[in-house]
Every structure is written in structure tokens, then in C-alpha cells.
Amino acid sequence: MKLSDLQQWRERAVRDVSLRGERRAWRIVISMGTSGIAAGARDVMRAIMDEIERQELECVEVSLTGSLGMDDFEPVLRVEHAGEEVVYGRLTPDAARRIIAEHVRQGRKVERYVIGLPKERE
Amino acid sequence: MDEIALHILDLAVNAVSAGARRVTIAVTEDLAQDRLVVRVADDGKGMDAQHLDAVVERFASEKTGRRRPIALGLALLRQTAEQCGGEMRVESAPGQGTQVEVWMRHGHINRPPLGRRDETIFALCLGAPGVAVEFTHCRNGTVTHFDSAAVCQQLGPGASLQSPEGIRAVREALESKR
Numbered sequence A: 001m002k003l004s005d006l007q008q009w010r011e012r013a014v015r016d017v018s019l020r021g022e023r024r025a026w027r028i029v030i031s032m033g034t035s036g037i038a039a040g041a042r043d044v045m046r047a048i049m050d051e052i053e054r055q056e057l058e059c060v061e062v063s064l065t066g067s068l069g070m071d072d073f074e075p076v077l078r079v080e081h082a083g084e085e086v087v088y089g090r091l092t093p094d095a096a097r098r099i100i101a102e103h104v105r106q107g108r109k110v111e112r113y114v115i116g117l118p119k120e121r122e
Numbered sequence B: 001m002d003e004i005a006l007h008i009l010d011l012a013v014n015a016v017s018a019g020a021r022r023v024t025i026a027v028t029e030d031l032a033q034d035r036l037v038v039r040v041a042d043d044g045k046g047m048d049a050q051h052l053d054a055v056v057e058r059f060a061s062e063k064t065g066r067r068r069p070i071a072l073g074l075a076l077l078r079q080t081a082e083q084c085g086g087e088m089r090v091e092s093a094p095g096q097g098t099q100v101e102v103w104m105r106h107g108h109i110n111r112p113p114l115g116r117r118d119e120t121i122f123a124l125c126l127g128a129p130g131v132a133v134e135f136t137h138c139r140n141g142t143v144t145h146f147d148s149a150a151v152c153q154q155l156g157p158g159a160s161l162q163s164p165e166g167i168r169a170v171r172e173a174l175e176s177k178r
Helices: A003-018 A034-039 A041-054 A093-106 B004-017 B049-056 B058-063 B072-083 B117-127 B148-155 B164-175
Strands: A026-031 A060-065 A077-081 A084-088 A114-120 B022-030 B035-042 B087-092 B098-105 B132-139 B142-147
Touching (some): A026 A041, A034 A041, A034 B004, A034 B072, A041 A060, A041 A093, A041 B117, A041 B164, A060 B117, B004 B022, B004 B035, B004 B072, B004 B098, B004 B117, B049 B072, B049 B087, B072 B087, B072 B098, B132 B148, B142 B148, B148 B164
Parallel strands (some): A026 A060
Antiparallel strands (some): A026 A077, A077 A084, A084 A114, B022 B035, B035 B098, B087 B098, B132 B142
């Protein structure tokens, strides 16, 4: 291991802490059933992944699921954090980037795309 | 669905939902034989004959009164194949995984374009990082091959595809094959 590796490692650790998160504190579930895919879920997924890479976010876990059952609002995704769930719909890649920038990074929901009320998990 | 790559993503998501650990996708374009063949095989939980009928026959699954027909995508893909002079075959059994094979006439006027193949691979192997995704594209004898397990190995033990480095590695692996 070189000194530069250690420095990189430290920078990443500092960044992670500054995201007030333990690792994987955020979970994003993308609806990828037939209607989601037809409506553009693949591009939404791409936008999320591009942001995770670009902003070096270690705190986000992403998964795809068959369908979240909200076909009329596709593309749809659900953000889960600290027991709270928010469902966003009628998304575009730009909307997905905003969800990362505003909701995940600043804790501020992107109201314009919210379709499901936050639900406290048991 | 205006891209074959989107149909492939749909089939692969079914495989992930069926608990597959490995999804093997092959696209073969044979212009001399005027054929485009897509094969998606998984080692998921599989379906019994009744379930299989229901997902392949869209109308059958509508008759059961389900509000959301399951795997509507398979019925759509079959329709597309048949409109392009081809057909779809699905083999599946409980515990045996599922294999979908569809072929169509390559030059048929109704055939959708293959579309953004790499976007499909990217979304699939990063959206389901626990599933090994293998994609082989053969076009007139030229073969492009992608295996998410190889990218994982290159990242080293304990590393996740779903991390900034993992995403970068998948992106670069796909870009290097263009």
C-alpha cells in the first residue's frame, strides 16, 4: 500500500462521514417491470448510477424490482432512509439526478415527483 | 417496447425476480440466414406448466382476473416475434430455471432495432449486483462478450459492483467493447 492509497482512503472516509451516513444508509428501489422499462426506467437507473459514481457516494444501495404496482406513474422508484419511505413517480433522468442531489445529499424531498406519502416502517 | 434490448432487460428482470444467481443472455445476428435470435437463460426457481401457460398466453393471464397480468412482457415479445416472421419458445420447470428463446427475421420491416445493448447490461448488472450476468453478442461471426463476474474478480475480493469503483469498472468494461 502506498501513501497515496492511504490518502485516497482517508478522503473517502471523510466524505462518507460527511454524508452523515453509515455505509448504505440509503436504499433506492427502482421499479423495473414491463411498464417501468417501457416508460424509461433503464435511463433512470443509469442517471442514478452515474451520480453515485460521479459524486463518489458509498452510502446508497440500489436494487431493481419487478414492479412497485404503480403502473400509471412509471418510471417509479422508492427511496428508503431511516425507516421512512418516499415513492417518486413520472421520473426522468433529470428528476433522478435531483433526487440524489436534493433528497439523498441534503435530506430535502423533491416534492414535485413525490407520489407516495412517507410511511414510517414498523 | 421499441428496442429488443428493452425486451431483454424485461426478461432478465423476470429472472432476477425468480431468484436467479446467474443470467445468460445471447444475441445472435445472422444476416446470411436473415435471423436474429435472442436467448435468455436463468437458474431461478422456474415455473410449472400452468404458470408457464399463463405468462406466455397474455389472454389466459387476463382471464384469471389478476389486475396486473404477470410477465406481460413475455406475451409482448412473442407478439413482436410473430409479427417479424419468427416465434418464441419458453422452457421452464420448477427448480430447473427458465430458458426463453426467440427468433425473428432480421430484415423484417416490423423488427425493432436491437437498441442500446450496453445500457441494458449496465442497468441489469448494477441493479442486481448479486446476480452474475453474462452477455454474448454475435453479429455475423464477430463476438462481443461481457461477464459481470469477470468485472467483480478484477475489482478484488470484498468489493461490490455497486460502489463508485464498481460502477466505473462496469462502465469502462462496456466502453472498451464498443
